[in-house]
Amino acid sequence: MKGATRIAGVSGSLRKGSYNTAALRAAANLAPEDIEIDIITLEDIPLFNEDVEAKGFPDPVVRLHETIRPVDGVLFSTPEYNYSIPGVLKNAIDWLSRPERKSSIYKKPAAIMGATPSMIGTARAQAHLRQVAYYNAMPLLASSEVLIFRAGEKFDDDGRLQDEETKKFLADMIIDFRDWIRRLRT
Numbered sequence: 001m002k003g004a005t006r007i008a009g010v011s012g013s014l015r016k017g018s019y020n021t022a023a024l025r026a027a028a029n030l031a032p033e034d035i036e037i038d039i040i041t042l043e044d045i046p047l048f049n050e051d052v053e054a055k056g057f058p059d060p061v062v063r064l065h066e067t068i069r070p071v072d073g074v075l076f077s078t079p080e081y082n083y084s085i086p087g088v089l090k091n092a093i094d095w096l097s098r099p100e101r102k103s104s105i106y107k108k109p110a111a112i113m114g115a116t117p118s119m120i121g122t123a124r125a126q127a128h129l130r131q132v133a134y135y136n137a138m139p140l141l142a143s144s145e146v147l148i149f150r151a152g153e154k155f156d157d158d159g160r161l162q163d164e165e166t167k168k169f170l171a172d173m174i175i176d177f178r179d180w181i182r183r184l185r186t
Contacts, residue, residue: 005178008071009039012078012089012114019115019151020077022159023170027075027113030171035178037075040067048094061095065104068096073109073181074138075174080116080125090132097136109184110138111177113146113170115154121147141180144173 009024021041028037044060052058057065068074078085096105110133114122126145133140146169148154154163161167 004034004036005073005181006071007035007037007073007075007177007181008068009037009075009077010089010092011039011041012076012086014041014043014088017159018079019117019148019155019159020079022155022161023113023115023146023148023151024075024077025159026161026167027077027170027174030167031174032178035174037174038067038071040064042088042092045088045092045095048091053098057095057098064092064096068108069104071108072185073111073177074105075177076110076112076129076133078112078114078122078125078129080114080118080120080122083124084128085125085132089129093132093136101137103136105136105138107137107139109141109177109181111141111144111173111180113148113173115148115151117150117152119149121149123147139180139184141173141177144169144176146170146173 011021013020024039097103112126116122154166156162
């Protein structure tokens with residue numbers, strides 16, 4: 001849709017049946033017509049290495065930058081591993097943060113959500129992700145948190161979000177994020 005708010009939904013999970021990728025699909029399905037969410041997974045992103053960077057970004061990293069650069073905002077969906085974000089997500093952000101202060105994510109509006117089978121949700125991982133986003137000067141949507149706990153009970157076997165309360169939180173957050181992005185533009 002012309003004039004739509006474009007959001008890159010970045011899944012921090014590589015798992016085939018990822019609740020976080022499923023949560024991004026649910027967000028895309030729940031979004032109003034004036035919001036486009038493109039889901040990005042990180043399977044082919046190599047480990048960050050400054051020696052490799054000095055020779056030029058690998059093709060998967062170039063494609064990742066090219067996907068992120070034109071969008072209006074980034075929606076991260078992260079699992080929680082060992083009280084923090086998964087290495088694959090941090091690694092992708094390390095690549096996306098280059099070159100420093102000129103990167104495709106620098107000052108790009110962001111929102112964070114997460115899904116996990118645990119009872120706590122992804123609060124600790126989201127707190128760490130906020131620190132990483134802060135370093136990249138990414139203005140964060142502060143008022144709407146989506147912490148999908150006991151995700152196995154909220155998604156069906158095909159990865160479709162079934163829980164109505166979670167759908168409402170997610171739909172509200174997407175609209176809040178769109179509005180936040182628009183406010184930042186003016």
